[in-house]
Amino acid sequence: MNYQPEPFRIKMVEPIRLISKQDRAAAIKSAGYNLFNLKADDVYIDLLTDSGTGSMSQYQWAAMMTGDESYAGAKSYFRFSDVVQEIFGFEYFVPTHQGRAAENILVNILVKPGQFIPSNMHFDTTEGNIRAGKAFPVNLVNENAFDPSNLDPFKGNMDLKKLREFIQTTGPENIPFGSITITNNAGGGQPVSLENIRQVAEIYHEYGILFFIDACRFAENSYFIKQRETGYQNHSILSIAQEIFSYADGAWMSAKKDALVNIGGFLAVRDNNIYQKICNELILKEGFISYGGLAGRDLDAVAVGLQEGLDEDYLAYRTGQTAYLTEKLSSNGIPVMQPAGGHAVYLDAGALLPHIPPHQFPGQTLAVALYLEGAVRGVEIGSVMFAYPDPDTGKMVHPRLELVRLAIPRRVYTQSHLDFVVETAKQVYEQKNNYKGYEFTYAPELLRHFTARFKPL
Numbered sequence: 001m002n003y004q005p006e007p008f009r010i011k012m013v014e015p016i017r018l019i020s021k022q023d024r025a026a027a028i029k030s031a032g033y034n035l036f037n038l039k040a041d042d043v044y045i046d047l048l049t050d051s052g053t054g055s056m057s058q059y060q061w062a063a064m065m066t067g068d069e070s071y072a073g074a075k076s077y078f079r080f081s082d083v084v085q086e087i088f089g090f091e092y093f094v095p096t097h098q099g100r101a102a103e104n105i106l107v108n109i110l111v112k113p114g115q116f117i118p119s120n121m122h123f124d125t126t127e128g129n130i131r132a133g134k135a136f137p138v139n140l141v142n143e144n145a146f147d148p149s150n151l152d153p154f155k156g157n158m159d160l161k162k163l164r165e166f167i168q169t170t171g172p173e174n175i176p177f178g179s180i181t182i183t184n185n186a187g188g189g190q191p192v193s194l195e196n197i198r199q200v201a202e203i204y205h206e207y208g209i210l211f212f213i214d215a216c217r218f219a220e221n222s223y224f225i226k227q228r229e230t231g232y233q234n235h236s237i238l239s240i241a242q243e244i245f246s247y248a249d250g251a252w253m254s255a256k257k258d259a260l261v262n263i264g265g266f267l268a269v270r271d272n273n274i275y276q277k278i279c280n281e282l283i284l285k286e287g288f289i290s291y292g293g294l295a296g297r298d299l300d301a302v303a304v305g306l307q308e309g310l311d312e313d314y315l316a317y318r319t320g321q322t323a324y325l326t327e328k329l330s331s332n333g334i335p336v337m338q339p340a341g342g343h344a345v346y347l348d349a350g351a352l353l354p355h356i357p358p359h360q361f362p363g364q365t366l367a368v369a370l371y372l373e374g375a376v377r378g379v380e381i382g383s384v385m386f387a388y389p390d391p392d393t394g395k396m397v398h399p400r401l402e403l404v405r406l407a408i409p410r411r412v413y414t415q416s417h418l419d420f421v422v423e424t425a426k427q428v429y430e431q432k433n434n435y436k437g438y439e440f441t442y443a444p445e446l447l448r449h450f451t452a453r454f455k456p457l
């Protein structure tokens with residue numbers, strides 16, 4: 001498969017080094033076999049997340065120099081606001097320091113204990129915020145999402161039948177808002193079609209339920225719509241994004257993804273009453289409404305990054321990297337989620353290590369093995385991240401897929417870095433029958449993957 005050359009050249013470099021196998025073994029042991037606990041310096045190729053790990057462009061760095069650090073009404077705020085208005089079209093918006101802050105505000109102002117929030121699939125922080133509000137996240141993605149070999153081009157789509165039935169049995173009065181995540185990070189970075197977004201909006205609105213979009217990878221999702229959805233081939237990425245958000249009552253975004261910045265986010269709505277509540281909560285928790293926990297210079301970097309993130313050459317290269325890595329791994333027999341998603345390659349740890357049951361964490365086992373073999377850092381997206389005790393029976397409910405996500409930071413790694421990842425994965429694959437699972441030695445109740453510790457079985 002061809003590798004599409006980077007549409008940029010490198011002007012500043014950050015040295016990385018590969019520590020010895022012995023040092024890797026010592027490092028992961030003292031990290032309690034949790035890759036979040038490693039020193040970044042002990043990682044060679046860091047695919048832990050695409051969130052906040054991208055490289056900013058010369059235009060973004062230049063914009064930071066124009067940052068206005070006024071407490072209220074800064075010029076930077078208005079530049080950010082204009083771009084949000086143009087792309088997303090919501091009447092009201094506030095900056096937040098990252099995506100989860102927006103989620104926290106939304107849950108605090110809209111959600112009561114015992115209520116339900118449906119989505120295609122919630123990601124970890126969204127799920128954590130909803131559970132912290134004593135409410136229940138509900139995932140209603142279509143069945144194809146659970147079959148890694150299914151080539152459905154829109155595996156992030158919500159199952160409309162399940163959604164309607166869920167609303168009818170739960171009662172719309174118990175659903176303060178519904179959402180959809182684009183692209184679906186917990187399910188392989190798979191896109192959602194515009195047709196599905198339109199229909200989901202119609203269903204929510206038919207029952208008087210507010211519709212919010214978790215928008216952090218909206219540009220990648222829009223690019224997939226242009227590539228894969230009939231009727232959109234001649235549309236610009238901007239016009240596709242505008243159409244997506246025209247169906248929603250609000251959106252939140254972690255700008256650390258498709259806005260190509262290292263920190264930032266926002267929450268946007270159409271309703272003035274909700275906006276007033278958001279402002280009060282924001283001032284209490286994040287900062288004044290024109291900076292929301294960010295420096296003025298950060299707002300400028302987001303304003304420029306949001307526009308760069310829509311560039312088609314960039315998006316072709318970006319999704320091309322993911323497709324390249326997916327194809328290389330797959331052609332070496334390594335089971336991966338197909339088709340390639342936007343921001344990451346998802347290894348199917350359940351299929352690769354079928355002898356390790358979910359409660360012994362095949363994904364964690366695979367993630368640790370990749371580190372030991374080549375100091376490649378990915379993240380488990382399986383039972384460590386998403387298993388939870390059933391509130392009625394106390395029995396652990398395991399997710400249907402045990403994955404390891406190799407998230408590709410934006411504009412950071414080159415083809416040879418990805419080739420190194422493939423070589424590392426091949427070595428792990430050859431030893432697949434020798435691996436044993438892990439058990440917790442410590443795990444907090446919520447968002448446990450971030451700080452849990454393990455021991456090998």
Ligand SMILES: Cc1ncc(COP(=O)(O)O)c(C=O)c1O
Pocket residue numbers: 051098099100101123125126181185214216254255256265
């Ligand atoms: C789909 C999705 N929603 C929300 C978030 C939370 O954003 P942040 O990390 O900026 O708090 C993330 C972060 O990875 C995400 O992938």
